[in-house]
Amino acid sequence: MTAPTVDQAITRAHHEEWSRLVARLARRFGGLDVAEEATAEAFAAAAERWPREGIPPNPGGWLATTASRKAIDWLRREAQRDARHEAARIVHDDTPPEPTGPVEDDRLRLVFICCHPALAMEARVALTLRLLGGLTVAEIARAFLVRETAMARRITRAKAKIQTARIPYRLPSAGDVRDRLAGVLAVVYLVFNEGYLASEGRQAVRGNLIDEAIRLGRLLRSLLPDDGEVAGLLALMLLIDARRAARVSHTGELVTLEEQDRGAWDRALIAEGSALVRERVRAVAAGGDPPGRYQLQAAINAVHTRAPSARDTEWSAIVALYDRLVQLDPSPIVRLNRAVAVAEVDGPDVALAEIDRLTEALDGYHALHAARADLLRRLGRSGESRSAYDRAVDLAGNPAERAYLRRRRDQLAGP
Known part of the structure; x- marks a missing residue:
């Protein structure tokens, strides 16, 4: 296996260690500014020293030690009062930490x-x-x-x-x-x-x-095992993340749910997320609180993941779940997502009418224009579809999404 370069090692350490270091330093030194500043300085030191000295055997440990020293230095620079100097001496305090709650x-x-x-x-x-x-x-x-x-x-x-x-x-x-x-x-x-x-x-x-x-x-699930929305959020994230490997093509283009290779989905994550959804359904049936927004979104994604193909998706069930979600959260984005599902049940013309009613509220949101472009394409209105794709490309920030939108636009018939 090829040894990582210094840049790769620093990038990996940043992904794995940044949040851990900030959280640890915030607890130890009692401030967010010092935690963030010291962590940033530790990574800056790594970028300066690792190319000369080599990647340390334990990058995380090296960063933790360096960040602690930087925090003490930072406090000494910034401190003007005895209390701040006392905080800088925390490194020498061997007393047990206070309870964290x-x-x-x-x-x-x-x-x-x-x-x-x-x-x-x-x-x-x-x-x-x-x-x-x-x-x-x-x-x-x-x-x-x-x-x-x-x-x-x-x-x-x-x-x-x-x-x-x-x-x-x-x-x-x-x-x-x-x-x-x-x-x-x-x-x-x-x-x-x-x-x-x-x-x-x-x-x-x-x-x-x-x-x-x-x-x-x-x-959060361990902390609050009986909370329905905590379970719903975890289920929702697991079911969406199960599709990660199929989400972007080898050319760096977004792959929509309809076009994804479902064989590449992570079945273990789907099973775990679906089990949480079923657990919440049983709890509601037994007289528990009605499902909240995360539970409903998780249920929607469970319907998607259990379909063997996009063609076999139970779109009527998804629309019914969105109807309940709109009652809890009638935001324009939820209504936009519902309209996309409505297109599969009642047709693109009905969905387009619903989306057009959201244009004023979501004119700066690229997903609205992408949805309009697709519906206009399905209705054979290529010129209007092209304009909607252009607007979506201009507003989209994600490179994979822009690549997908450009390809769909360029596939339209006509000049």
Whole structure:
């Protein structure tokens, strides 16, 4: 097996170690700024020293030691008060750590801290992507369609609010877990989505974000085994991730669900996700709480994965599930997804009428124009379809998706 290059080793370490280091340093030194700064400096040191000194036998251990030293140096540089100098001496403190509360995993605890109710949802997601995903401010800004300077200010304000609120890293308490759970679930799912189809950049898929989101989902399931939405989110992520290997072609083009090689799907993940869906169906039938949005989305994906081919998909069942989801979440995106399913039951003309009613709300969303383009193509309206594909290509950030949309556009008949 060929030894990795320095660049490959640093990239792999960044994927595997960034979130672990930030979470560990945040707990140890009690601050998000010092944790992020020290971790970034450790990777900068690796980029400078590993080409000269060689890749260390234990890259993660090397980075952890270096990051700890950088954190102490950072605190000493920044500290002007005795309390900060005392924090810098934590490295010499051999006393047992304080209890961490019900959430023992450092990275999951960091998500709960990032999901403080004082923060707006976009700030929670941005902060989580920065601290746990290791995304640059520029990448996060592109994902939110805002300027880099605006996103930098948003992340800085979010960290400042957490600092001002004096939230100790040993939180959350049991009450915090319940109060913040909805926000945590939303953030974990958005992190997963950013991994599964990156909104910008050269990578079509960010496997490290997918894996981290599923890892956090498993931890949440262990923490709250009876919560239906926790189980639903984990099932949803597993069922979607089962299709990862078939999602992008060898030429780097997105492969839609209809065109995917279902033999390449991960049957173990499908079995695990489907079992969770069946568990929730039994719980609801036994008088439990009605299914929430993640459980319904998981059920929709379970219908997709059990179909031997796209042609054999039970589209009427999917539309029925979307009808229930719209009652819980009547957002334009949910209604758009429902309209795509309606096209398979009632025809493209009915679906197009529904989608056209969403145009004002979703004009800047590439998926709306991609869906319109496909329906117009099926209706033989090639000129309008081409224009819709052009608009979708302009708005899409993912390179694999742009390649797919261009190919579909270029297959249209006519000039």
